[in-house]
Structure formats: C-alpha cells, structure tokens
Amino acid sequence: xxxxxxxxxxxITQPAAGNGSDRQEASxxxxxxxxxxxxxxxxxxxxxxxxxxxxxxxMLGISRTPLREALKVLAAEGxxxxxxxxxxxxxxxxxxxxxxxxxxxxxLESLAGRxxxxxxxxxxxxxxxxxxxxxxxxxxxxxxxxxxxxxQQIHESxxxxxxxxxxxxxxxxxxxxxxxxxxxxxxxxxxQRWGEAMREHEAILDALRRRAASELSDTLFxxxxxxxxxxxxxxAEGQNAGLETTPQGD
Amino acid sequence: xxxxxxxxxxxITQPAAGNGSDRQEASxxxxxxxxxxxxxxxxxxxxxxxxxxxxxxxMLGISRTPLREALKVLAAEGxxxxxxxxxxxxxxxxxxxxxxxxxxxxxLESLAGRxxxxxxxxxxxxxxxxxxxxxxxxxxxxxxxxxxxxxQQIHESxxxxxxxxxxxxxxxxxxxxxxxxxxxxxxxxxxQRWGEAMREHEAILDALRRRAASELSDTLFxxxxxxxxxxxxxxAEGQNAGLETTPQGD
DNA sequence: AATACAAAAAATGAATGCAAAATAGGTTCT
DNA sequence: AGAACCTATTTTGCATTCATTTTTTGTATT
Numbered sequence: 001x002x003x004x005x006x007x008x009x010x011x012i013t014q015p016a017a018g019n020g021s022d023r024q025e026a027s028x029x030x031x032x033x034x035x036x037x038x039x040x041x042x043x044x045x046x047x048x049x050x051x052x053x054x055x056x057x058x059m060l061g062i063s064r065t066p067l068r069e070a071l072k073v074l075a076a077e078g079x080x081x082x083x084x085x086x087x088x089x090x091x092x093x094x095x096x097x098x099x100x101x102x103x104x105x106x107x108l109e110s111l112a113g114r115x116x117x118x119x120x121x122x123x124x125x126x127x128x129x130x131x132x133x134x135x136x137x138x139x140x141x142x143x144x145x146x147x148x149x150x151x152q153q154i155h156e157s158x159x160x161x162x163x164x165x166x167x168x169x170x171x172x173x174x175x176x177x178x179x180x181x182x183x184x185x186x187x188x189x190x191x192q193r194w195g196e197a198m199r200e201h202e203a204i205l206d207a208l209r210r211r212a213a214s215e216l217s218d219t220l221f222x223x224x225x226x227x228x229x230x231x232x233x234x235x236a237e238g239q240n241a242g243l244e245t246t247p248q249g250d
Numbered sequence: 251x252x253x254x255x256x257x258x259x260x261x262i263t264q265p266a267a268g269n270g271s272d273r274q275e276a277s278x279x280x281x282x283x284x285x286x287x288x289x290x291x292x293x294x295x296x297x298x299x300x301x302x303x304x305x306x307x308x309m310l311g312i313s314r315t316p317l318r319e320a321l322k323v324l325a326a327e328g329x330x331x332x333x334x335x336x337x338x339x340x341x342x343x344x345x346x347x348x349x350x351x352x353x354x355x356x357x358l359e360s361l362a363g364r365x366x367x368x369x370x371x372x373x374x375x376x377x378x379x380x381x382x383x384x385x386x387x388x389x390x391x392x393x394x395x396x397x398x399x400x401x402q403q404i405h406e407s408x409x410x411x412x413x414x415x416x417x418x419x420x421x422x423x424x425x426x427x428x429x430x431x432x433x434x435x436x437x438x439x440x441x442q443r444w445g446e447a448m449r450e451h452e453a454i455l456d457a458l459r460r461r462a463a464s465e466l467s468d469t470l471f472x473x474x475x476x477x478x479x480x481x482x483x484x485x486a487e488g489q490n491a492g493l494e495t496t497p498q499g500d
Numbered sequence: 501a502a503t504a505c506a507a508a509a510a511a512t513g514a515a516t517g518c519a520a521a522a523t524a525g526g527t528t529c530t
Numbered sequence: 531a532g533a534a535c536c537t538a539t540t541t542t543g544c545a546t547t548c549a550t551t552t553t554t555t556g557t558a559t560t
Contacts (some may be wrong), residue, residue: 026334027334027513027514028513028514029322029513029514052540052541052542053541053542054540054541062514062515063514063515063516064514064515064516064542065315065513065514065515065516066513066514066515068319068542068543069318069319069322070322072279072319072320072322072323073322073323073326076323076326076327077326078416084276084277084521084542084543085520085521085522085541085542085543086521086522086523086541086542087522087541087542097416100414100415100416100417101416103361103365103414103416103417104361104414104416104417104420106361107357107358107360107361107364107365107417108357108361110357110360110361110467111353111354111356111357111358111360111361111471114357114471115353115357164350164353164354165350166328166347166350166351166353166354167350167353167354167357170354170420214464214468217360217467217468217471218464218467221361221364221467277543277544278543278544279543279544302510302511303511303512304510304511312544312545313544313545313546314512314544314545314546315543315544315545315546316543316544316545318512318513334512334513334551335511335512335513335550335551335552336511336512336551336552336553337511337512337552
C-alpha cells in the first residue's frame with residue numbers, strides 16, 4: 001500500500017434524506033463539500049497522499065464536476081493543496097504551520113474572551129462554571145476523555161458568548177485544521193500539564209466573572225500558548241518515533 | 251439600470267503573459283479567481299446584485315466550469331453568496347456584519363501586535379517609526395489620502411512583524427471583505443477622529459518600543475474599536491442619505 | 501384592469517467529452 | 531546493469547451537453 005486512500009465510502013444516494021446527520025444541503029456540491037471536509041478532517045487520508053479524483057468520485061458516487069468544485073473550496077480553506085496538473089493532496093502541516101495555527105487560535109479565543117465580557121449574562125457564566133466543576137470531576141477521576149470533552153465545551157461557550165458569528169465561523173475553520181492533525185497524531189495533553197491547565201481555567205473563570213476584558217484576553221492567550229507548547233512537543237516526539245496514524249482515536 | 255453589472259471586462263487572452271500585474275497563475279481557474287476577487291473587492295458589482303454566470307463568462311472569455319469553481323471559492327471566502335438554483339450575488343453586509351468584521355480585524359491586529367513583540371527587531375521598529383512621522387506630516391497637511399495610505403502600511407508592518415503567515419493570510423482575507431464596503435461607500439475617517447487616532451498611534455508605537463505585549467494588544471484593539479465606531483457611524487449616515495456608490499473612490 | 505394560470509425562455513447544477521499534461525512502462529543504447 | 535529515451539496509459543483542465551429549476555412572457559378568466 002503506497003499511500004492510497006482507504007475505501008470507506010458510502011455513496012451519496014439520498015442527497016437530502018435522513019442520513020443520521022442533522023445538516024441538510026440541497027445541492028450535490030454542498031453535500032460533497034461537507035462529506036469530503038469531514039473525511040479529510042477526520043484524518044482518513046494520509047498526509048501528503050495523492051488523491052485521484054476518479055477514486056473520490058467513485059467513493060462518493062458522483063461525477064467530477066461537483067467534486068472538483070469541492071476540492072477548490074477545501075484548498076481555499078487550507079485543508080488540502082492543489083498542485084497544477086498534479087492533483088490534490090492533503091496539506092502537510094509543518095511544525096511551524098502548527099505553531100502558527102495554534103497562535104491564531106489563541107488570538108481568536110483571546111478575542112472571544114474580550115468580546116464575551118461585554119455582553120455575557122450571569123446565566124451563561126453560571127453554565128460555564130457548571131462545566132468547569134464537571135471538568136474538575138473528570139480531572140479528579142483522571143478521566144482524560146471526559147476532561148477533554150468538557151474542556152472543549154468551555155472554550156466553545158466562550159466563543160459563543162462573544163456573540164460574533166464571523167468570529168465563530170473562523171474559529172471553527174481553524175479548529176478543523178488542527179483537529180485533522182489531532183486525529184492523525186492522536187496526541188493528548190500531557191499528564192503533568194493537567195494541574196496547571198486547571199489553575200489556568202480557574203483564572204479564566206475569575207476574570208470572566210469580573211468581566212475583566214483585558215485580563216481575560218491575556219489569560220486566555222497564555223493558556224492557549226501553553227497548550228500549544230505541550231501539543232507541539234508531543235507531536236515532535238511522535239514524529240521522531242515514527243508514530244502510526246490512528247484515524248479513529250480521540 | 252436595475253442592478254446589472256457594468257461591463258469593464260477585459261478577456262483573459264494571455265493567461266500568464268505580462269499583464270501588468272506581477273502575479274502569475276498557470277491555471278485558468280486561478281487566474282479567474284484572482285481577477286474576479288479583485289473585481290468584487292473593488293466594488294464593481296453593486297451589493298446584492300445578481301451576477302449571471304453567462305455574462306461573467308463572456309466578460310472573462312472562458313467557459314462556465316472554471317468560473318463556477320471560482321465562484322464557489324469566493325463564496326467560501328465570504329465575498330459572495332450562492333443561492334441554490336438562483337445564482338451568485340455579492341454578499342450584502344448588514345451593519346451587524348460590519349461590526350463583526352471590524353471586531354475580528356481588531357482581534358487579528360491585536361494578536362499581531364502581541365506576537366510582534368516577541369521577535370520584532372529594532373530596525374523594524376525604526377521603519378515603523380519613520381512611517382509614523384511621515385504619517386504625521388500628512389496629518390499636519392490635512393492630506394487625508396496620504397495619511398490613510400501610510401496608516402495602512404503601519405498596520406501591515408505590524409502584521410508582518412508577527413511572523414505568522416497564517417495570520418497574515420487571514421488578515422488579508424478579512425481586509426478584502428471590508429475593503430469592498432469601503433470602496434462602495436467611500437467612507438473616510440471623520441476629521442475629528444484624526445487627532446485621537448494620531449495619539450493612539452503614538453501609544454501603539456510606545457508599547458511596541460517597550461515590547462509590552464499585553465499593553466500593545468489592548469491598545470491596538472481599542473484603536474481598531476474606535477475606528478469601527480467611526481466607520482459604522484459614517485456608513486449608517488450614508489445609507490440613510492441614499493449615498494451613491496463610487497467604485498473608483500479612494 | 502388585475503389576477504391566476506400556463507407555456508416559453510433562460511439560468512443553474514451536474515455529467516460527459518476532449519485535448520493537454522503527467523505518470524508509467526517498456527525499449528534501446530552505452 | 532543502469533541511464534536515457536520513447537510510447538502508452540492515466541489524469542487533469544476545461545468546454546460542451548443535458549436535465550431541472552427558475553424566471554419571464556403571454557394568455558385566459560373574473
């Protein structure tokens with residue numbers, strides 16, 4: 001097997017019928033775009049692997065026209081790259097690329113926190129506090145999966161509280177790019193970072209309660225920066241060790 | 251004239267030949283994308299105007315396939331929107347959309363400033379200082395155009411100093427979305443904001459010299475926030491007064 | 501005259517077809 | 531045997547064609 005994509009394809013038989021997912025998209029192009037984006041984000045295609053259009057068409061059960069449109073969009077989103085006359089391949093992210101991505105994410109969350117301070121309600125803060133304590137429970141039980149999930153919910157809640165759809169969309173886009181790597185490399189937070197991260201989260205909550213915009217902005221940025229270091233370190237180790245990809249991992 | 255696009259089209263006769271612009275793009279799709287993006291950003295198509303594919307094809311001298319690919323990408327970039335079976339139209343930005351865009355821009359620049367503090371050289375700071383004094387000259391001479399131009403250069407310099415290509419790309423994308431509106435509405439900074447803006451710029455420079463990351467982040471954000479208010483106010487006035495579009499303005 | 505309906509025209513979404521480029525495979529030459 | 535070259539196959543980029551859907555135009559009815 002020389003970097004061929006695995007065939008996990010379920011053809012798009014019923015474009016807008018009940019297919020488990022709640023999103024509906026009238027056009028074939030849109031459906032293909034959603035499917036293909038997930039497919040790439042979930043790490044089903046090895047990095048840098050060449051992706052013959054034909055094969056994807058068969059996998060999705062469509063012709064090349066809508067597929068190529070979707071590929072162009074995914075390229076614009078930064079998930080894949082299109083080499084002239086040489087097809088699409090999954091974008092290979094260098095360590096530097098990842099650092100950049102993490103920093104932009106940090107900036108976006110930092111912005112989200114700043115904006116959130118302006119209009120967030122007591123109820124929203126209370127909801128985040130509940131999540132925080134729930135997460136603390138997972139921390140005490142050393143339940144990494146649960147912890148990670150709630151952690152993500154907290155960050156999403158802050159972004160939601162910013163009340164800025166443009167920001168949210170951008171945030172989701174970048175999160176997808178990173179998630180691809182996360183899926184592929186299956187990296188998790190280092191155990192030793194846990195306590196630190198919990199303390200940072202408490203500082204975040206504290207600043208949020210006081211609606212201290214600048215302070216929250218700083219705290220969030222620093223928190224994400226620390227995350228970045230842990231992730232990059234872990235990834236570097238994995239790369240050196242020739243880590244195999246684990247598509248379904250989480 | 252019922253919102254038809256004006257015909258300013260120069261067909262793409264020589265895809266990669268010396269066409270004034272320094273960018274070269276091998277594929278027809280890429281060329282079309284660049285041309286069309288500029289065309290939209292420069293405000294050549296009225297907001298919300300329907301854009302018949304056929305007409306654009308004739309204007310660019312190509313078939314519908316590469317054009318449609320480009321349209322999909324522009325839609326993904328947020329410049330136009332594609333209504334199912336009803337064609338593409340230039341995305342109409344509500345006042346809320348603009349506020350969101352400005353805030354995201356503010357967040358990105360704020361991030362840029364924060365990152366810039368980490369690695370910016372004395373030479374880069376000196377260059378920005380020179381720009382600052384040049385801008386001050388324009389301010390004294392009440393040369394709004396010159397002022398505006400240098401102002402933009404300063405902000406771009408800060409983004410460049412962040413040494414983050416991902417951030418820069420995102421920044422340019424959002425700047426384009428706003429620029430479209432700027433071109434169309436031809437809004438300029440209010441005179442009364444000038445003095446204020448100059449003082450803010452001095453504070454920015456000051457924080458930059460001291461590499462005070464958090465402070466610079468705050469100052470930049472606040473500066474952009476103030477810009478936002480001025481722009482939104484101006485735009486609201488213009489809309490109420492039924493301001494006509496001035497594509498070539500600047 | 502205004503509304504409702506129906507047919508025609510046009511525009512969109514997607515599939516197919518075709519030429520050019522790239523890759524693969526085989527052959528020749530050193 | 532290995533490198534260079536040439537041919538065949540595959541793949542890509544774009545144009546064209548076809549089927550739907552939308553929009554327009556025309557007609558009939560109240």
